[in-house]
Each structure stands twice: as structure tokens, then as C-alpha cells.
Amino acid sequence: MDFDFSDDQEQLRDAVRRWVDKSYGFERRREIVKAGGFDRGVYGQLAELGLTALYVPEAHGGLGQGPVEAMVVMEELGRGLVLEPLAQGALIAPTALQAAPDSVQAEWLPKIAGGEALVVLAHQERKARYRLAHVETKAAKAGDGWTLSGVKSLVPAGDRADAFIVPARVQGAVDDPSGIALFLVERSANGVKTLAYHEQDGSRGAEVTLTDAPAVQVAAPGKAWDALQAAVDAGIAALCAEAVGAMDKLLLMTAEYLNTRKQFGVPIASFQALRHRMADCKMQLELARSMSYFASLKLNDDPATRRRAISQAKVQLGRSMRQLGQDCIQMHGGIGVTDEYAGSHYFKRLTCMEMTFGDTLHHLGEVSAGMQATAGVFA
Numbered sequence: 001m002d003f004d005f006s007d008d009q010e011q012l013r014d015a016v017r018r019w020v021d022k023s024y025g026f027e028r029r030r031e032i033v034k035a036g037g038f039d040r041g042v043y044g045q046l047a048e049l050g051l052t053a054l055y056v057p058e059a060h061g062g063l064g065q066g067p068v069e070a071m072v073v074m075e076e077l078g079r080g081l082v083l084e085p086l087a088q089g090a091l092i093a094p095t096a097l098q099a100a101p102d103s104v105q106a107e108w109l110p111k112i113a114g115g116e117a118l119v120v121l122a123h124q125e126r127k128a129r130y131r132l133a134h135v136e137t138k139a140a141k142a143g144d145g146w147t148l149s150g151v152k153s154l155v156p157a158g159d160r161a162d163a164f165i166v167p168a169r170v171q172g173a174v175d176d177p178s179g180i181a182l183f184l185v186e187r188s189a190n191g192v193k194t195l196a197y198h199e200q201d202g203s204r205g206a207e208v209t210l211t212d213a214p215a216v217q218v219a220a221p222g223k224a225w226d227a228l229q230a231a232v233d234a235g236i237a238a239l240c241a242e243a244v245g246a247m248d249k250l251l252l253m254t255a256e257y258l259n260t261r262k263q264f265g266v267p268i269a270s271f272q273a274l275r276h277r278m279a280d281c282k283m284q285l286e287l288a289r290s291m292s293y294f295a296s297l298k299l300n301d302d303p304a305t306r307r308r309a310i311s312q313a314k315v316q317l318g319r320s321m322r323q324l325g326q327d328c329i330q331m332h333g334g335i336g337v338t339d340e341y342a343g344s345h346y347f348k349r350l351t352c353m354e355m356t357f358g359d360t361l362h363h364l365g366e367v368s369a370g371m372q373a374t375a376g377v378f379a
Contacts (some may be wrong), residue, residue, distance in 0.1 A: 003293065009068060012072055013075070015049060016051070020077070020079065020082065021080075026081075029080075029082075029083065029202075032083055032202075033083070033198075036196070037157075037198055037203045038083060038085075038157045038160050040160065042083075043115060046090075047115020050063060051073055051086055052112060052115040053112075054069060054070055054073065054091065055070065055234075056090075060106065060109035060113060061110040062112075062113040066300070067234075070087075070241070071238070071293070071296040072241075073086070075241045075248075077245065078241065078243060078244065078245025078247075078248075078249075079245040079248060081246065081342075081345060087239065088120040088121060088156045089118045091234050092121050092165075092234055093121065093165060095230055095231040096165045096182060096218065096219075096230075096231035097112075097165070098230075099219035100182075100218040108184070118161045118162050119161065119165060119184070120161045121231060121232075122164040122208050123166070124153045124154045124155070125137065125151065126151070129362070130357070130358040130359065132232060133180065134175050136150055137149065137166065137167070137169060137210065138150060139170050140212075142212075146214070146215045147213060148166060148183060148185060148212075148215045149191075149210055149212055150168065151208070151209050151210070152210075153207055154199070155194075155205060155206050156204070157205075158205060158206025158207070160196075160204065162187060163184055163185060165183070165184055166182070166183045166184070166185050166210070167182055167228055168181060168183055168215075170220075171221065178221055180224050180228065181217060181220055182228060189213050189214050189215075190213065191210060192209075193208070193210075194206045194208050195207040200351070200352055201349040201351075202348070202349075229303065230306075233299060233306055233307065236314055237299055240288070240291065240296075241296065242353065243321055243353050244317075246346050246349055247320065247321065247324050249346065250325065250346040251282065251285055251324065251328060253346075254278070255278065257331070257332055258274060258331060274331060277327055277331060281323070281327050284324045287316055288316060291312065292313060294312070295309055307370075311364075311366040311370070314358060314360070314363040315367060317353075325346070325347045325350040325351065326347075329343065329347050
């Protein structure tokens with residue numbers, strides 16, 4: 001199998017890396033965190049690079065690119081710890097909107113491609129414990145349209161987004177996937193209330209409360225469940241790629257520190273115990289990288305194969321993020337946990353990513369459940 005990137009993909013990587021190095025240094029990031037954790041101007045710069053158009057079909061003004069291009073971009077954004085939710089706006093939302101009626105696509109996809117509209121997925125609810133099918137938000141018919149009532153948590157840039165893609169229950173029990181439909185709700189609509197806060201990695205999140213908020217149906221029950229899973233899987237693959245970029249950068253920073261810091265008159269990089277630990281971290285990085293590739297390459301497979309691959313990748317990424325992050329911080333010593341040092345922010349971001357879209361234990365359970373039919377000595 002050929003794992004070499006095409007010339008166009010390498011040029012895309014170089015363009016994003018140059019932008020990060022020039023326009024999104026660590027001090028710039030700290031200013032954005034202090035200002036609230038989201039900068040619409042920065043999101044506009046990402047749009048100028050064409051990144052918000054990656055997954056939007058050419059018919060709607062997008063680039064019509066695939067998972068590998070998205071992976072390349074997210075790795076570079078991970079290296080720069082970019083706070084703005086590009087994966088949400090440019091990858092997850094267009095994936096979900098593929099199931100929408102033509103009129104909805106024609107209204108929103110061109111605005112997403114141009115960076116004029118930030119549309120994010122608002123799916124997380126209290127008590128859900130990462131279960132996508134756990135949806136208590138209710139949808140009710142209102143004339144020719146719909147209204148939604150419920151609360152969604154940890155919505156990325158929820159008070160700054162232009163619209164939300166919201167799973168809501170039309171029928172069935174709380175955990176019944178067949179009763180879920182997808183809706184689009186504009187943030188400026190009546191009945192929408194947002195409460196913003198900082199997340200642990202410095203990004204901006206919000207609680208979104210819907211009270212009889214008017215909504216447009218994106219997908220009906222049945223089709224909506226498939227669309228929701230596909231959108232979340234695209235988000236997990238993007239998260240894996242972002243984590244690889246962050247781990248790669250943190251490992252490089254650690255190597256530079258070990259070669260600079262001296263004890264007993266010699267760089268501590270010469271100590272065998274630390275060299276072994278660095279080798280372990282490098283191994284975890286490469287395991288994570290290979291599984292990130294695996295996840296992205298499986299996004300266009302059938303749903304069962306895709307879901308299994310995504311969970312397998314998230315398990316390995318979770319383990320790698322935790323081991324590499326903790327080991328790199330320990331090798332730095334006290335400076336590694338100071339707010340002034342970039343390494344601590346990489347560690348916090350990796351910790352948050354491990355718990356996003358399902359933590360390691362959750363996805364380990366998903367992998368195990370998929371193996372029950374074939375596992376065992378006599379299978």
C-alpha cells in the first residue's frame with residue numbers, strides 16, 4: 001500500500017504549516033484564550049486558505065476534497081494548537097448536511113465553504129456518557145416546521161456559531177436511535193439561549209438551551225442516525241489527526257529541552273533512562289500516526305467497517321496521548337506544568353481530546369462489542 005502523499009497534499013500541508021508559523025504563534029494563541037478562546041478573524045483566515053471548503057461539494061462552491069486532505073490539514077492545526085473549531089465547521093457539518101434536502105444544502109453549504117457561516121454539531125447531553133443514541137431533546141411539529149426543546153452541552157464556540165446541527169427525538173425511548181431526527185437551528189432564533197465558558201484546553205464551549213426553538217429538518221428518523229454517525233466519525237478521524245500533530249510537536253519540544261537542560265555538566269539527553277523513555281514516546285507517536293491513517297482511509301467504507309475502524313483508532317490514540325503527554329511533561333520537570341510554557345498547553349489539549357467523542361474506555365467497549373461474534377478460541 002502506498003502511503004506517500006501527492007504533490008497537492010504536500011502543498012496543502014506546507015500552506016497550512018506556513019500559516020500556523022506566521023500567524024498563530026504561542027503568544028497569539030494565549031491572547032485568543034484570554035479574549036475568550038475563539039477568534040472569528042482567525043476563522044476567516046482559515047477560510048481564505050480554503051480550509052472551510054474542504055468537504056463542501058464543488059456544486060456548492062467547495063473543494064470537494066476527501067479524508068486524506070482533511071487529515072493533512074488537521075495534523076498541522078494540531079501542531080499549532082489552533083483553537084478555532086475547523087473540524088466542526090468544515091468537516092462535521094458538511095458531512096451531516098449531505099443528508100439534508102437540496103434547499104437546505106443550497107442555503108448553507110456555500111456559506112460554510114466561504115467561511116461566512118460557522119455551523120457546529122450540538123449533540124452532547126447530560127447522562128449520555130458518550131452514547132450517541134441517548135437523546136432527550138424533543139422535536140415537535142409546528143405547522144410546516146418544527147420546534148425543539150432541550151439542552152446540549154459542550155457545544156464548540158456555541159455562543160459564536162451561526163447555527164447548530166441538533167439531534168432531537170421525534171419518537172421512541174431515550175436510547176432508541178430509530179426515533180432520532182437531525183435539525184438545523186439558527187443561534188439567532190427565538191428560544192435559543194447560550195451560556196459560554198472556557199474549556200480546560202483554552203477553547204470556547206457553551207451550554208445551548210432550546211425552548212420551542214424553530215428548526216429545519218435536516219434528516220428524518222432512520223436516515224438521521226446514519227448521518228449523525230457519519231458526521232461524528234469524520235470528527236473522530238479529524239481529532240486523531242490533530243492529536244498526531246500535537247504529539248509530534250510536543251515530542252520535538254521535549255527532545256529540544258533534553259538537549260538543552262544540563263545536569264552534572266552534561267545534557268540530560270545523554271541519560272540512558274530518559275533516552276529509553278523518549279524511544280517509548282516515539283513508538284507511541286508512530287502507533288498513533290498509523291491508526292490515524294487507518295481511521296481516515298476507512299471513512300468511505302461501509303458504516304459497520306467504518307465505525308469499527310474509528311473506535312479502534314480512538315483506543316490507540318487515547319493510549320498514546322496519555323502516555324506521551326504524561327511522559328513528556330515528566331521529562332520537563334516543573335517547567336512542564338507552568339502556564340508560560342507551551343508544553344503544558346499541549347498536554348491539556350491532548351487530555352481533552354482523549355475524552356472528546358468518547359474516551360478510551362468507551363471505544364474499547366465499542367471494539368469489544370464488535371468482536372463478540374467472532375472472539376474466542378473456538379470461533
